[in-house]
Amino acid sequence: xxxxxxxxxxxxxxxxxxxxxxxxxxxxxxxxxxxxxxxxxxxxxxxxxxxxxxxxxxxxxxxxxxxxxxxxxxxxxxxxxxxxxxxxxxxxxxxxxxxxxxxxxxxxxxxxxxxxxxxxxxxxxxxxxxxxxxxxxxxxxxxxxxxxxxxxxxxxxxxxxxxxxxxxxxxxxxxxxxxxxxxxxxxxxxxxxxxxxxxxxxxxxxxxxxxxxxxxxxxxxxxxxxxxxxxxxxxxxxxxxxxxxxxxxxxxxxxxxxxxxxxxxxxxxxxxxxxxxxxxxxxxxxxxxxxxxxxxxxxxxxxxxxxxxxxxxxxxxxxxxxxxxxxxxxxxxxxxxxxxxxxxxxxxxxxxxxxxxxxxxxxxxxxxxxxxxxxxxxxxxxxxxxxxxxxxxxxxxxxxxxxxxxxxxxxxxxxxxxxxxxxxxxxxxxxxxxxxxxxxxxxxxxxxxxxxxxxxxxx
Numbered sequence: 153x154x155x156x157x158x159x160x161x162x163x164x165x166x167x168x169x170x171x172x173x174x175x176x177x178x179x180x181x182x183x184x185x186x187x188x189x190x191x192x193x194x195x196x197x198x199x200x201x202x203x204x205x206x207x208x209x210x211x212x213x214x215x216x217x218x219x220x221x222x223x224x225x226x227x228x229x230x231x232x233x234x235x236x237x238x239x240x241x242x243x244x245x246x247x248x249x250x251x252x253x254x255x256x257x258x259x260x261x262x263x264x265x266x267x268x269x270x271x272x273x274x275x276x277x278x279x280x281x282x283x284x285x286x287x288x289x290x291x292x293x294x295x296x297x298x299x300x301x302x303x304x305x306x307x308x309x310x311x312x313x314x315x316x317x318x319x320x321x322x323x324x325x326x327x328x329x330x331x332x333x334x335x336x337x338x339x340x341x342x343x344x345x346x347x348x349x350x351x352x353x354x355x356x357x358x359x360x361x362x363x364x365x366x367x368x369x370x371x372x373x374x375x376x377x378x379x380x381x382x383x384x385x386x387x388x389x390x391x392x393x394x395x396x397x398x399x400x401x402x403x404x405x406x407x408x409x410x411x412x413x414x415x416x417x418x419x420x421x422x423x424x425x426x427x428x429x430x431x432x433x434x435x436x437x438x439x440x441x442x443x444x445x446x447x448x449x450x451x452x453x454x455x456x457x458x459x460x461x462x463x464x465x466x467x468x469x470x471x472x473x474x475x476x477x478x479x480x481x482x483x484x485x486x487x488x489x490x491x492x493x494x495x496x497x498x499x500x501x502x503x504x505x506x507x508x509x510x511x512x513x514x515x516x517x518x519x520x521x522x523x524x525x526x527x528x529x530x531x532x533x534x535x536x537x538x539x540x541x542x543x544x545x546x547x548x549x550x551x552x553x554x555x556x557x558x559x560x561x562x563x564x565x566x567x568x569x570x571x572x573x574x575x576x577x578x579x580x581x582x583x584x585x586x587x588x589x590x591x592x593x594x595x596x597x598x599x600x601x602x603x604x605x606x607x608x609x610x611x
Contacts, residue, residue, distance in 0.1 A: 174375065175383075175468050192327050193320035198313035199246075201237075201268045205310075207256070208269055213248075214257040214353075215265055216277070228286030230267035230276075235287050237268070237312045238305060246314050249332070249351055250321045259319070259332050259347070271298050272310070325415060326408055344407060345386035352411075354418040359425050360385040363432055368440050372447045373468060387473060389414060391435070392428060394474055395481045399527040406518040431481060438480040442492050443499070448473040450513065451574060453504040454601045460571045461504070461600065471513035474523070475530040487538055493550035494537045500574060502529065504600050548578035548595055556597040564596035565603065577603050 199207075207213035225233075236243060246261035258265060270276050271284075274297045284293045298306065319328055332347050349357055363369070364384035378384055393413035394402065402409055417424065439447045450469045453461040476499075480488060488495065502509040512526035553576065561570040570576045579598045582588030 174378075174466060175470060192323045192331055194323075195318045195320060197316050197318060199316045200311050200313050201272070202310035204265060204314070205269050205272055212255060214255060215262055215269070216258075225263040225267060227276075227282070229263075230270065230282070231284045231286055233264050233267040234271050234284060234309065235290050235293070237309055238290060238293075243312070243314050246316045247332070248316060248318045249328070250318055251353065252321050254321075256318065257351070257353070259351070261314075265314075268309070274298050326411065329408075329411055343381055343383070345382035345389075348386070348389070348411070348414060349382060352414050352418055355420050355425060356414055356417050357385075359420070359428060360388055363388050363429065366433070366436065368436050372436070372440055372445070374445075375468070378468075386410070387468075387470075388432065390470070390474070391432065391477045395431065395435075395478045399474075399478070399523055402520060402523050404518055404520055434485065435477045435480045438485060438488050439476050441489065442495055443476060447476060451500050451503045454575065454599075456601075459601075461575045462572075463574070469513060471517040471522075471526055475526055478527070479530050479534055483534070483538070491537050494547055495534065497547070497550065497553075497577075498533050498537060499530075501577075502533065546584050546590060548590055552592050552595055553578045553597070555592065556595060561597070563599040563602060565598045568599060570597065570599060575599055575601075579603055 204213065208215060233243075235241075243264065244261065246265060247259040248256040249259050250256055266277065270282050274282055276282050281297070283295050283297050285295070287294050293301070298309070301309075319331065323331075329347065329351060332351065333344070364379065364382070369384065369388075370379060373384065373387070375383070378387075389410050390406065393410045396413065397409075420428070446463050446465070448468050448470075450464045450467070450472060451461060452464055503513075506529065508525060509529045512522045512529070516522055517526075553573065556578065557570065557573045557576060561573075561576075562568070563570055563576070564579070564581075576597050577600050578595050580588040580590070581594050581596050584590065588594050
C-alpha cells in the first residue's frame with residue numbers, strides 16, 4: 153500500500169457519521185420550490201496559502217465559523233497535508249461561502265486549511281506546538297516546525313495556490329445550501345447542522361448553541377456524539393420550526409422547512425430569544441417529567457405470544473421528538489403534571505395499538521400527510537385527556553398499575569409472567585361500560601398483547 157493510499161484511508165476513517173444508525177425518521181426527499189429563482193453564482197480563484205493566512209488574520213476569512221465543530225484532524229494527518237504540498241500532490245478544492253458583509257466562510261476544506269495555517273503559525277488551534285510527525289516519504293522533516301524548514305521549503309508552502317470556489321452571496325439560499333452539501337466531500341464531511349453553522353451565522357445560531365448545552369436535554373437524549381457533531385442544535389431548531397410555524401404550515405422537506413425558520417429569524421432580537429428559550433425550557437422539562445429516559449424512543453410491543461415488548465433505547469425517533477416536544481407547547485404545566493400518568497400511558501398505547509400512528513412515526517415520516525397525521529392523533533389524545541373528566545373515571549392511574557405489578561406480575565388473561573411493567577395494562581374486571589368502577593378492587597393486570605387480542609375479538 154502506498155503512502156498516499158494509507159493517507160486516504162486514515163482520512164476516510166474520520167468521515168464516518170457516528171449517528172447514522174441512531175436516528176429514526178430521517179427518510180425525507182429534498183424538494184426545491186419550483187417558484188424560486190433557482191440560481192447559483194460562483195467564482196473560481198487560486199488563492200495562495202499565505203494569502204489565506206492574511207485573510208484569516210485580517211478577519212476577512214472565517215475558517216472555523218462561530219460554534220463550528222473543533223479541528224479534529226490528527227497531528228499525523230495535518231502533517232501529511234504539509235507533506236502533500238511539498239511533494240506537489242494536488243490539494244482538493246476549498247469551498248467558501250460569501251456572506252452579505254463580504255466576509256468568507258469555509259464550507260469544505262476546514263481541516264486542510266486549518267492544518268496549513270496552523271503550521272505557518274507553528275501551533276494548533278488548541279495552542280499545542282505543531283511539529284511535523286508521522287511522515288514517511290519526507291521523513292527527514294519529522295519533528296520540524298515551519299521556521300526550521302529551508303527557505304525554499306517555506307516559500308514553497310506559503311506560495312502554493314489552492315483552487316478555491318466562492319459561492320457568491322447573490323445565490324438562492326435553498327440552492328446554495330443543497331450545493332454546499334453536494335460539494336461537502338472533503339476528508340471530514342460536515343453534516344447538515346454543521347453546514348447551517350457555516351451558512352447562517354447570527355443570533356439564532358448563538359441561541360441554538362446555548363440551548364444545546366441544556367443539562368436536561370442532554371440527559372434525555374444522552375448522546376455525546378450528537379452534541380459534538382451539532383445534532384442537538386438541529387433537533388432544537390426542528391422543534392422551533394414546528395412549534396412556531398405549527399405543523400399545519402409544514403411543507404417538505406424538513407431540512408428546508410428548518411432552514412426557512414433559521415433564515416427568517418437569523419438575527420432575532422433579545423426579546424425573541426428570551427421567548428424561544430422559555431418555550432424550549434418549558435417543553436423539555438415536561439418531556440423529562442412525563443417520559444423520562446424513554447422520551448423520543450419508540451416502544452416496540454410484542455408481536456407474538458410469550459414475547460416481551462421493549463424500548464428502542466439506542467435510537468432517537470425524530471417523529472416522536474416532534475410531537476412530544478411540540479405537544480406541550482402552549483399548555484399549562486400544572487394541567488400537564490396533573491395528568492402525567494394518563495399521558496404517559498396514552499403514548500405507549502398509541503405505539504402499541506394505533507396502526508395509523510405507528511405508520512406515521514416509522515415510514516416516510518417527513519411526508520406532509522404523515523406529519524399532519526401524527527400531530528393530529530397526539531393533539532387529539534392530549535385534548536381528550538386534559539379536557540375530558542370521564543378519562544379519570546375510565547382509566548386507571550399508574551399508581552394502581554405499579555401496585556398490582558409489585559403484588560403479582562402475572563397476566564390475568566394468559567397467566568404468563570409480566571417481565572416489564574411497560575408490557576402491561578390495567579383492565580376492568582367488570583367492564584367500565586357495564587358499570588364496573590375504576591378502583592383497584594376491580595382492576596386486573598394484563599399483557600398488552602392479550603388485551604389487544606381480546607379487544608380485536610369483540611370489535
